[in-house]
Amino acid sequence: MDKKKNTNREVKKKNRNEVFRYICKTGMASNPDISYELKLSLPTVTQITKELIERGLVEEKGEMESTGGRRAKALAVSENAGKAAGLDITKNHISMVLTELTGRILKYQRIVLPYAPGDDYYKEVCGKLEDFLKEGGCGRESILGIGISFPGIMDLEQEVVADSHVLGVRSLPFSSVSRFFPYPCHFLNDANAGAYAEGIQSESMERFFYLSLSNTVGGAVYSSGKLEQGRNFRCGEAGHMTVVPDGKACYCGKYGCLDAYCSAKCLTDGRVEDFFERLRNGEPEAAALWENYTSYLAIAVNNIHMVLDCDIVLGGYVGSCMEEFVRDIRDKVSERNTFAEDSSFIRTCSHKIGAAALGASLKVIELFMEQV
Numbered sequence: 001m002d003k004k005k006n007t008n009r010e011v012k013k014k015n016r017n018e019v020f021r022y023i024c025k026t027g028m029a030s031n032p033d034i035s036y037e038l039k040l041s042l043p044t045v046t047q048i049t050k051e052l053i054e055r056g057l058v059e060e061k062g063e064m065e066s067t068g069g070r071r072a073k074a075l076a077v078s079e080n081a082g083k084a085a086g087l088d089i090t091k092n093h094i095s096m097v098l099t100e101l102t103g104r105i106l107k108y109q110r111i112v113l114p115y116a117p118g119d120d121y122y123k124e125v126c127g128k129l130e131d132f133l134k135e136g137g138c139g140r141e142s143i144l145g146i147g148i149s150f151p152g153i154m155d156l157e158q159e160v161v162a163d164s165h166v167l168g169v170r171s172l173p174f175s176s177v178s179r180f181f182p183y184p185c186h187f188l189n190d191a192n193a194g195a196y197a198e199g200i201q202s203e204s205m206e207r208f209f210y211l212s213l214s215n216t217v218g219g220a221v222y223s224s225g226k227l228e229q230g231r232n233f234r235c236g237e238a239g240h241m242t243v244v245p246d247g248k249a250c251y252c253g254k255y256g257c258l259d260a261y262c263s264a265k266c267l268t269d270g271r272v273e274d275f276f277e278r279l280r281n282g283e284p285e286a287a288a289l290w291e292n293y294t295s296y297l298a299i300a301v302n303n304i305h306m307v308l309d310c311d312i313v314l315g316g317y318v319g320s321c322m323e324e325f326v327r328d329i330r331d332k333v334s335e336r337n338t339f340a341e342d343s344s345f346i347r348t349c350s351h352k353i354g355a356a357a358l359g360a361s362l363k364v365i366e367l368f369m370e371q372v
């Protein structure tokens, strides 16, 4: 008997969850639409949306456009249903994003704030985040949580930043960061966060590898809404694949890692946008750097593709700026590819700005969705 009750409860929760996700995804829907699209009976959908309205998650917003018969009530996510924040911590900046439950970005800001170990830094970050949220018209009570992205290995079991070479951090407990913020905090690696932003809002990409080409090189394997973590939470750390035996020194202490050849710093010490402007203008020095860069990148991309046989998304600062030059990589990968296929599996990321902060906030939204 109890088992039957439990099963009923699970089915109800699953249906409620699907209905709420559908309303979030479409922005506006009616009970008959939802019933038709999700193949649930109209009384079931009506009961669920009534419950969602009572819980303050959904509200009626006028009527849908008539398609002939009686106009159906339009349902949308309530403006008070809650919002999520994302915070991306890097060596010299923080990026902050505020998103609503539909995933729409309400506000984004990136500011210069060099990382420094210790309480003062986190107090300052928290102050900046509070200002940012206040400017976004958000009261504390409406924030469901913040997703915090770090450039390092995140041990989600031990709940520590296991290692961030860039920040000079080792075994930093999540709790020693979250205690500064008056919100529930969720932590993830920056490449994972970028991959999550890329994957969770896309319907077509079930599985792909996200190669993050910023001041360091990272990566992540996204698979049907999940990020593969690996035994030591190091899945996707493509920056430390060897591309040249005993090659250039990498910051990790080894030689010949991809990071030493394909970080954004290999192209410019300044803004990546400016480098691509020079490349666009045909400056020989920029062209030579790009030629060299893409040669090594092609080795890595081909190797990753050989192992995983899935799409490869180029992200990070470089991936965000190189859309018009992606052909250069595709051609070089095609030359290396044993199997005569085109290289359209290589593409640039769709979120060009603040992908890691966005991914971190979308993770908060997903965790909220799961328990609706």
Ligand SMILES: [Zn+2]
Pocket (backbone or CB within 6 Å): 239, 240, 250, 251, 252, 253, 254, 257, 259
């Ligand atoms: Zn390395």
